[in-house]
Amino acid sequence: MRVAVVGGGMAGLAAAHELAAGGAEVVLLEGSDRVGGKLRLGEVGGITLDLGAESVLARRPEGLDLIHAVGLDDRVVHPATITASIWTHGALRSMPPTVMGVPADADALAASGIALMPEPRILPVPDEDVSVADFVTARLGRDVLDRLVEPLLGGVYAGHTDQLSLRATTPQIAALGEDLVSAAAEHRAASDSTGPVFAGLVGGVGQLPAAVVAAHDVEVRLSSTVRSITRAGDGWRLSVGPTTDVETLDVDAVVVATPAPAAARLLAEEAPDAAFALAAIDYASMAIITFVFDDAVVPDGSGFLVPPVDGTFIKAATVSSNKWGWVGDTGRTVIRTSVGRAGETTLLQHDDGELGRRALVDLREALGTLPDPADQVVQRWGGGLPQYDVGHLDRVETVERSVEGVRGLEVCGAAYRGVGIPAVIASGRAAARRLLDAGMIES
Ligand SMILES: Cc1cc2nc3c(=O)[nH]c(=O)nc-3n(C[C@H](O)[C@H](O)[C@H](O)COP(=O)(O)OP(=O)(O)OC[C@H]3O[C@@H](n4cnc5c(N)ncnc54)[C@H](O)[C@@H]3O)c2cc1C
Structure with missing residues (x-):
């Protein structure tokens, strides 16, 4: 046959x-x-790197x-570090423990300075599908949605939480039930000991x-x-x-x-x-802009996500040379940034040079002084992710x-x-x- x-x-x-x-x-x-x-693999500054997907969920x-x-x-x-930050309120702030952005520790969230959370409301999980934004905002307030859930989902779907389906994109959040924060704490405690979350391949x-x-x-x-x-x-x-x-x-x-x-x-x-x-x-288009630097000094950690409410150009940056040992072993600093979300059609109309320039401005603001890159590659992903x-x-x-x-x-x-x-x-x-x-x- x-x-x-x-x-x-x-x-x-x-x-x-x-x-x-x-x-x-x-x-x-x-x-x-x-x-x-x-x-897709491609060469940036003489190093062969992933220009599209770069990690596999190991769970x-x-x-x-x-x-x-x-x-x-x-x-x-497995990643050498999974410590990620949120770049918001003018600084890189360590991400507190969450389940897809739902805080698992209210004190850690408060200490992070990322978002203000009102006293969580205990509400039943609706039978019908609702948007992630409606669900989270009603229970944890708009700031938690905007500065934690939205950037996390933006990273996975390049979408907008006011349109994304709770059932399809974040069943983990729906499964937390009525008392989101307590259930998130229990979930984290149970899953923290179950081995690495992500895997990659050397090369x-x-x-x-x-x-x-x-x-x-x-x-x-x-x-x-x-x-x-x-x-x-x-x-x-x-x-x-x-x-x-x-x-x-x-x-x-x-x-x-x-x-x-x-x-x-x-x-x-x-x-x-x-x-x-x-x-x-519908589909979201995006671009991955990968930079290779010589002699750059960057903070520890795997990178950062950016809440769209902060109006930056990039929506995330991964310091690949921190995250993956085999990239770090090259002795160069490799940072990949992503831009573009569902509906943002004009942003990707810029030419590659302009995309790179604007991404670099954000990187320098977030990470501090960076030399000019030794090389950069823009990989466009038209129709990259289904919404x-x-x-x-x-x-x-x-x-x-x-x-x-x-x-x-x-x-x-x-x-x-x-x-x-x-x-x-x-x-x-x-x-x-x-x-x-x-x-x-x-x-
Ligand atoms: C930038 C980016 C980064 C990502 N990062 C990660 C990550 O780190 N980890 C992760 O798990 N996921 C990641 N994802 C998501 C994941 O990579 C994709 O969802 C997944 O690889 C899609 O696989 P697919 O086979 O369904 O579709 P695709 O990879 O889109 O493959 C479909 C193929 O069909 C071909 N095709 C289309 N029409 C026709 C036709 N008429 N005839 C013949 N061929 C046709 C296309 O050319 C294409 O090769 C990322 C996605 C993007 C865009």
């Missing part, structure tokens, strides 16, 4: 990996000229499992895509944008390639592992309800129901139930397993 996987990001790669291991003949069709999607198994399965075990590392997590491809006999076709998917007998016919030179490919089953806009177009004919729901998922707005999980259920009724068709990726690397790997594997379990593939 022949299966086409459309999209060579981590979701598509994980699906291809699982299908190949299950005995399927896999053709992976990737529209761009490389696999990896939001994982879910799927990321590390795949790393293990493709033989990259010996490169797994960058951007090595993972190529390792997955190398692990199996998967046919990878690059620069192969899939334009349409239609029924052909019991199987599927895909139109692939540039509009001037479209080829057809006949397969028995298809896994669509693209971001939502492309998935919506591809499913329009065969799963219109899914296509309609997918078309409603799980209020009602997102209902949209996902609509997609899943619609696709479930179509034999030999599956979807996976960051648009659905989690944007992190382990979550998209899980969704790719699950899509593959459904095909394998349905007997689509003789193994």
Whole structure:
């Protein structure tokens, strides 16, 4: 049986990996000229670094499992420091313990000078989905939302808490129940002893895509944008390639592992309800600006987040040379900053030079004197992160129901139930397993 996987990001790669291991003949069709999607390596100042995703949540198994399965075990590392700060009220302030921004220690929050929290209100968790902003503000006040929860979620989703769904983006906060701060304290006490939260790879997590491809006999076709998917007998016919030179490919089953806009177009004919729901998922564009400095002196810690209410250009900075031992070992100072949130279309219209200049102004203000960088690279991520707005999980259920009724068709990726690397790997594997379990593939 022949299966086409459309999209060579981590979701598509994980699906291809699982299908190949299950005995399927896999053709992976990737529209761009490389696999990896939001994982990408690039050179800055002579050092090969991650220019997209850079760490993997270690408290879910799927990321590390795949790393293990493709033989990259010996490169797994954990951050040398996870002490992060919030840059607000004119200073870098150590982040107090929180659960996704919900303070776990009111005294530590007060001492940090980050946000003022009124006496927390004990309120029931609503059954219906609400925005993160509505939920947190009603219980802990606007300052906690603006200066703790918003920057943390901004880092993960590049979104706005007044639109982001509580159920889809911060189920951990909903799960804290009525008494948020007490439950956050208990949660932290229980989880502080359970090992490292994040992992990376010496040389960058951007090595993972190529390792997955190398692990199996998967046919990878690059620069192969899939334009349409239609029924052909019991199987599927895909139109692939540039509009001037479209080829057809006949397969028995298809896994669509693209971001939502492309998935919506591809499913329009065969799963219109899914296509309609997918078309409603918005995306945030952003850029990662990476600087390499010689002879810079920077504070300890992994970096800082910035509350959008403070009106800065950058929304976060990671001091990679503090965070990752292998980067620090180069003897240079490496700082990656991120800019751009959902709806901020004009910001990214600046050219690379201007983005770099403005990011550097913020860095110097936050960190103190910095020399001119030896090198800098701007990596733009147009349509980088899906926005799980209020009602997102209902949209996902609509997609899943619609696709479930179509034999030999599956979807996976960051648009659905989690944007992190382990979550998209899980969704790719699950899509593959459904095909394998349905007997689509003789193994
Ligand atoms: C800047 C940035 C930093 C991040 N940092 C982290 C991090 O540190 N840790 C973490 O866990 N997560 C991080 N994330 C999130 C995570 O990396 C992504 O959500 C995840 O990698 C997405 O994987 P995916 O396979 O669903 O989609 P993608 O990576 O978007 O891959 C989809 C692929 O489909 C291809 N494609 C699209 N349309 C077609 C078509 N019609 N035909 C063929 N191919 C097509 C695209 O070219 C792309 O390669 C980050 C995201 C961004 C943007």
